[in-house]
Amino acid sequence: MRVYIQTDIEGIAGYISFEDRVSQTVENYEHRKRMCRLLTGEVSAAVRGAKKAGAKTIYINDSHGSGYNIIFEELESGCEIIHGRGSHFPEWLTELKQGWDAVVMVGQHAMAGELGAVCPHSKWTVNGGKIYLSEASMAMALAGDLGIPAVFISGDQVITGEVKEKNPAIVTGVVKHSYGPNCCRSVLPERAREIIEEGVCRGIENRRKVKPYVLKGPVTVNLLDGPGHIPPLKPVLKHPGKGKNITEAFENALAKFPWASYGKKEMDWYRYPSNLSGKKPI
Numbered sequence: 001m002r003v004y005i006q007t008d009i010e011g012i013a014g015y016i017s018f019e020d021r022v023s024q025t026v027e028n029y030e031h032r033k034r035m036c037r038l039l040t041g042e043v044s045a046a047v048r049g050a051k052k053a054g055a056k057t058i059y060i061n062d063s064h065g066s067g068y069n070i071i072f073e074e075l076e077s078g079c080e081i082i083h084g085r086g087s088h089f090p091e092w093l094t095e096l097k098q099g100w101d102a103v104v105m106v107g108q109h110a111m112a113g114e115l116g117a118v119c120p121h122s123k124w125t126v127n128g129g130k131i132y133l134s135e136a137s138m139a140m141a142l143a144g145d146l147g148i149p150a151v152f153i154s155g156d157q158v159i160t161g162e163v164k165e166k167n168p169a170i171v172t173g174v175v176k177h178s179y180g181p182n183c184c185r186s187v188l189p190e191r192a193r194e195i196i197e198e199g200v201c202r203g204i205e206n207r208r209k210v211k212p213y214v215l216k217g218p219v220t221v222n223l224l225d226g227p228g229h230i231p232p233l234k235p236v237l238k239h240p241g242k243g244k245n246i247t248e249a250f251e252n253a254l255a256k257f258p259w260a261s262y263g264k265k266e267m268d269w270y271r272y273p274s275n276l277s278g279k280k281p282i
């Protein structure tokens, strides 16, 4: 059985505000390292849950920012990790292919404009506002095009609630309760790991009862955003991405963003651990 674990960092327990990629203070360095350790702990718990449920192949996508956040030498054994960022990633959910059995999502955050959620950002508008997708529900829809069910999500009550509404059979692991963009009540790391390990195992065992989340085509996709990711949100692209399904429309939309250089030869400019280009990080 093959399980794909999509990860982000803003939704882990203990994470309360956007990453500062500019400050080189010891405080900021230590803070970022702490968040990476907490993320690694939650992802390891997901791997344990997947192994318990019988997964033999487990890929992790280190999908936040630089794509180099998870401390891979500290990860639970029995998985492989896709990490790094730039030109050589053919698609956002690299290596997710038809035939995989389940998608698991860890550390997910709410979409832009959700003022009651920690670090809300990324709000995809589909077909001119008929449906709105967060990063998590976009991943779920891309997996859906491949016939793969999303069986587990962890994060705060807002993102888990949004995804559960779209996919009622998914198992949710709420590891923090958000009060606002920079404020929440988190469970402690040990408890977060218990919630995730148990939930991932249960979600995978339940996979045959979870319908892949499929949006009927044709589809248009645009990103809504605003300063600080709070309302008023406006379409970012002048012309939305179009396609016969969400995968095609999303890839077409991504290709229009300067920060997404998937499939092109040159590296994009954000590199870990330091920004070598001198351009302002995003």
Ligand SMILES: [Zn+2]
Pocket: 008, 009, 010, 063, 064, 065
């Ligand atoms: Zn992120």
